[in-house]
Amino acid sequence: MSGRRSQLLLYLAVTLTVIITGPEAFAQVSEQTNAQSSEAPNAAAGAKLAHATMCERVDNLMPTRAGLVFSVSAGQVCCFTSFDPVPQPSLVYHRWFHRDQLSTQTRLRIYPPKWATYSVIQLRETDKGPWRVEVTDQNGRVFQVLRFSIVD
């Protein structure tokens, strides 16, 4: 019973990595990504990306106010990803690009049997413009590319 509980806790646990990049800003996710993402099979030792989206917040392990454009006045933007299944503990990366320039990257750990995790950036005025987040495994293989914009 205690083993099952610990497994449940582990499943529900979310690795929260908040990247405060100072002058950098972040945001991400979208339906546009469905058309434009590239998914690598057998990535992250067999882990599969079940869901990825950009949102303003993550509340109770769920993305809130998902969208494709985010106002800089919101202050932050999150890239939420969930993996199912996760055969073994492994690393994934959220690589944030502003106008094709790598702004920051976040290393996130995921655990079996399934896992949800997200990264956050704080927004500034200079962060307006088109962004993308590449979700990759530790070998650089891309699960999905999420595209969005930071606007007024």
Next chain:
Amino acid sequence: MERFLQFFATIRWQDLVDIIVNSYILFRVYVLFHGTNAFRVLVGITSLWILQEVAASLGLILTSWAVRGITTVAAVIIIVVFRNEIRSALQARNLKAFFWGSPVREQATPVDIVVQTVFQMAKKRIGALLVFPGKEELGEHLHGGLLWRGTVSQEMLLSIFWPNNPVHDGAIIIRGDQIVEVGVLLPLSQRQDLPSYYGTRHRAALGLAERSDALVLAVSEERGRVTAAKVNTLTPFSEPQELTHLLNRHLNISDGVPTNRRKRERLRLTVAAVLSLLVMTGIWFGFTRSQDTIIALNVPIEYVNRPGGFEILDTSTDEARLQLYGSSALIKSLQPGQVLVRVDLRKAAEGKNLFPITQDNIIMPPGVFLNKVHPPNLEVNLDALISKELPVQVDWAGKLPDHLNLVKVSVAPESVSVVGGRQVLQALSTIYTAPVRLDDLLKSGTTTTSLVLTPPSLKLMSSANEKITVTYVLEEKANQGRK
């Protein structure tokens, strides 16, 4: 002596041609304009210019300033006031006459025939008016007239002025051995001091003589006298020899005796030619041989013969700093574009190429020389042209209305093929559209926009992809559940 020889050894054949061509131009200007009022004014302007230079070199500020102004105004005046003379001098009958003709050879009026005829007409009391133009154009002073173009002969002259001839009352214009016009009306002199026995014919002769350098002969039918009008003077002639002499002088004709006049004319032209040569040689040496002025210029670098399939990714510098020297006149007159630094990329390869900037790369006007160049070398990075398929992303801008959320976007085409330098394209992962404003979006829809190619050296493989169609889906925020 050795320095003298060394100096002449540096003269190129181009320099000799330069001097000879310009000397001949100066000489021809003298030949064509000599004797005209325009030439005298031109001499005056040249004197003013020399005076201005002398005044400037002596530090006479006001004098040089005033003389410069007068010279400028006078140069304009000479063109406006003497336009007819200039046109007349330049309107040669053919190119040979323009470039080689001598005023002595061009005149061939049969003076003896003319003189003999006018005295014969005077004897017969036949009135006549004959105009012998000088170097000035007469067009604006003459009215009426019929083209004639007949060779001068006694019979022809007598028949024109025969009392029953319809054109006998007008004047005739004689150029060379041709009667070019008949029945011409001349302007009348307004002078009040003429003797009463001078009638309309004499007033007409004097009227034209006052306004031009033409010589006009008038034959009185009442008094049977031959009178010549020249400048402001009416001169009666009773002896044919005197009139012959006057006509020969006016028409610049040798009077047949192996004449001093022809010799003098040749001597005058020879002196003019030698002076032209000396003046031009002096000017040429002044312009090119003194090397007393140094100037530094930043000159843009021009790349030529770029190999096909490559583009210039970057260069170590966009301009070179050249230190040039030469005579102050040439250095001061240097214009942008006269000095070029040209790098030939014909043998360049992909990647970094090093080119020395030498005399061979620099184009300068003759007489200007290179002293120093910086930088001495130029690095050019060439990039091979490739194509790459890049996804298209919308660049949203503005502010979405607060109650709406953009939940789905699709673009067509989803990706485009872009041609550009390998290194440039390797750094690119996305092509962005021009900014699409969110402010006016109230419901889902479609819009079109264009792509922004950065850097501008990038090109689309297909121009059909210049327009991007953006389809977007908006939702009310209230309708959105947690996602």
